[in-house]
Amino acid sequence: MRQFTAVVNPTAGGSSGTAALLPLARILREAGAGLDTRYSRNLEHARELAREAGRKGQVVLAVGGDGMAGCVGGALSGTDTVLGLVPAGRGNDFARALGLPTDTAALAAVLLDGTPRAVDTIRVESATHAGVSVLGSVYAGVDAVANQHANTSKLLRGAASYYAGGLRAVAAWRPAEYRVTVDGVLHERRGYTVVAANSGYYGFGRNIAPGARLDDGVLDVVVIRHAPKRLFFTMMNELKTGAHLRRPEIEVLRGEEIRIEAERSLPYGADGEVDATLPVTVRVQPGALNVLA
Structure with a gap:
């Protein structure tokens, strides 16, 4: 027993x-x-x-x-x-x-x-997270700001806190210039956020990376490029079903090592906690954790 x-x-x-x-x-x-x-x-x-x-x-x-x-x-x-x-x-x-x-x-x-199942984890390297491992995703941009609002909400709980936090974050957002390096290849993008996902879900059930698998040895990198804010609100609703992937503003890259940088100071979060700023480097750790599932 x-x-x-x-x-x-x-x-x-x-x-x-x-x-x-x-x-x-x-x-x-x-x-x-x-x-x-x-x-x-x-x-x-x-x-x-x-x-x-x-x-x-x-x-x-x-x-x-x-x-x-x-x-x-x-x-x-x-x-x-x-x-x-x-x-x-x-x-x-x-x-x-x-x-x-x-x-x-x-x-x-x-x-x-x-029966214990071996799943991947994410190694995080930054000025404030040297050698920390996390499970679900690392995200940098408007979603990190939204999560900060949700975590500090006194009046709202659950999905409502995330949705209200998202509205507040997007309303004040201005596009960021990202430098995303995936396995040594640089991608320069202007937009809302970059998510390095081991798990497909974040932000209370939003399926940001439907193709992500916990045991495939790679991370799905979802980039939400610049779009009118009204369209971004529409995409927020589409995250429940994965329909956002059909939009041209969404780009999905895949790799084992990802570095995320921006031209200004931006927060990034990991597994629901937001207490650091870019730049950050993340690496997949294949089969590093045994979990009951």
Whole structure:
């Protein structure tokens, strides 16, 4: 029977990560599994708790949103430790990409009996993220600004916070001049954003990179080039279905190493957390993480 350590973000999604864990913990313990619960003070503390549990040979459960999943999964990247996710945040996009059930009993079955799956991770190198690994995507531009607004929203939750954040960010946006180098080939583009995607989903279920696969050893690089703002709002709605890929303003590149630069200071985010500015270099790490899915 598996032994688990749950690393909990107690304020995930503006509510309580603990509330998401309690009914799941009961099912795990009734099945005979061991479960130790540890509460994180911040993301760096969460990484420390995850590594400590991994050294004990336990399955590590990341309880929270994409930021918690990314930091815990990133800390375990390149190790033999198995990761499990307990989605309890605003977006839960990496859990969505894995196809994890939202029903508690079904999720418990995955954690108890699921076979670990090897997935890729992303190595991030920048002035503020030297050697950090993340799971879903790294994005630079208007979406990073939108995510900042969503994360600081006091009145809105879930999809509403992301949509309102997007409206606010686009309204104030002016086109950026990007230099995107993919496996040594330079692409100069003017536009809204550049997304290096391991997972197709970000921003609360928006399928920005429908062709992205978690285990194919490459990153999908989605560039949204300059367009009238009214058209950008239309494309935001199309992200749910992937219909945006039919538009000429959307360009998809693929590669193993991507560097993103801009002519002005722009924020970039990774797995829902935005606390850095360009330039940034990202590299795919094939099969670096074992996750229950």
